[in-house]
Amino acid sequence: MQALMPEPQIYVERTLALIKPDVIDKEEEIEDIILRSGFTIVQKRKLQLSPEQCSNFYADQYGKMFFPNLTAYMSSGPLVAMVLARHNAIAYWKELIGPSNSIRAKETHPDSLRAIYGTDDLRNAVHGSIRFSSAEREIRFMFPEVIIEPIPVGQAAKDYLNLYVNPTLLAGLTELCKQKPADPLIWFADWLIEHNPNKPRLQQRMTVEEL
Numbered sequence: 001m002q003a004l005m006p007e008p009q010i011y012v013e014r015t016l017a018l019i020k021p022d023v024i025d026k027e028e029e030i031e032d033i034i035l036r037s038g039f040t041i042v043q044k045r046k047l048q049l050s051p052e053q054c055s056n057f058y059a060d061q062y063g064k065m066f067f068p069n070l071t072a073y074m075s076s077g078p079l080v081a082m083v084l085a086r087h088n089a090i091a092y093w094k095e096l097i098g099p100s101n102s103i104r105a106k107e108t109h110p111d112s113l114r115a116i117y118g119t120d121d122l123r124n125a126v127h128g129s130i131r132f133s134s135a136e137r138e139i140r141f142m143f144p145e146v147i148i149e150p151i152p153v154g155q156a157a158k159d160y161l162n163l164y165v166n167p168t169l170l171a172g173l174t175e176l177c178k179q180k181p182a183d184p185l186i187w188f189a190d191w192l193i194e195h196n197p198n199k200p201r202l203q204q205r206m207t208v209e210e211l
Contacts, residue, residue, distance in 0.1 A: 013089040014042065016138040018127035021077035023117045030113060030126065034084065037096055042083040043143055051075045057141055066122060073122055081142040090135055093128045100124055168195060 017034070019027055034041065049057070054071040061067050084093060098105040098112025102124045105115035117125035129135035172191050181187035 012085050012087060013132075013135075014083055014085045014139065015089040015093050015129045015135045016127070016142060017082045017084050017093060018142075019080040019082075020074065020123070020125055020127065021079050022073075022119070022123050023125045024078055024080065026117055026125075027080055030117065031082075033096075033113065034082075037092070039084040039086045039089065039093070042085045044080065044082045045143070046078055046080050047142075048078045049075050057138070069122055083139055083143060090129055090132060094130065097126050097128050168192070171195070 019030055023030070031041065051071045054074040055062070055067075058067070058070055058074070061070065086092060096113060098109035098114040100114070101121040102114045102118025103120055105112050105118065105124075109115055113126050114124045119125075129138050172188060172195065175191065176184055176188050179187065
């Protein structure tokens, strides 16, 4: 009797990343590390928060001794907010950024972003969501227009593929047979990019905005 193998599933998770005000000049370097670490930057914006907005964002830290310094620091200049996506994004991002105290990070995780770009436990260069519920809340805070939907699995995933993915693949493969290009793989990849019905429309220029 042939053993029944479970169908493979890919779960793409999202998390929030912030490049903090004191390392905004290292934005391109940090983004390059993010991309080379297997993340996709789904959304990105540069903005300046007021102290009150920082207080709301870090509401779970309210009452701690460092809270006033934290809100003053995070509102001291523009920052970059990004939604990152990959498998186990929250855990992988936490691993990449390292411990919250940059001094300790330099000792225990010298290759982490906080060890490389951070100064101390306050000016630690980057922010990452610590758990799934935090990621949802923080993404909605920084990107209020985002609709966070559960990723379909099982029959819902099959229905999505049949409705949105398979027709595009069928049209592309049909055209590939007609064209008979010299390099079918490159031709088909270019065709899919050009005819992707869900192609994201990214804003090329970013301006500092008030939240």
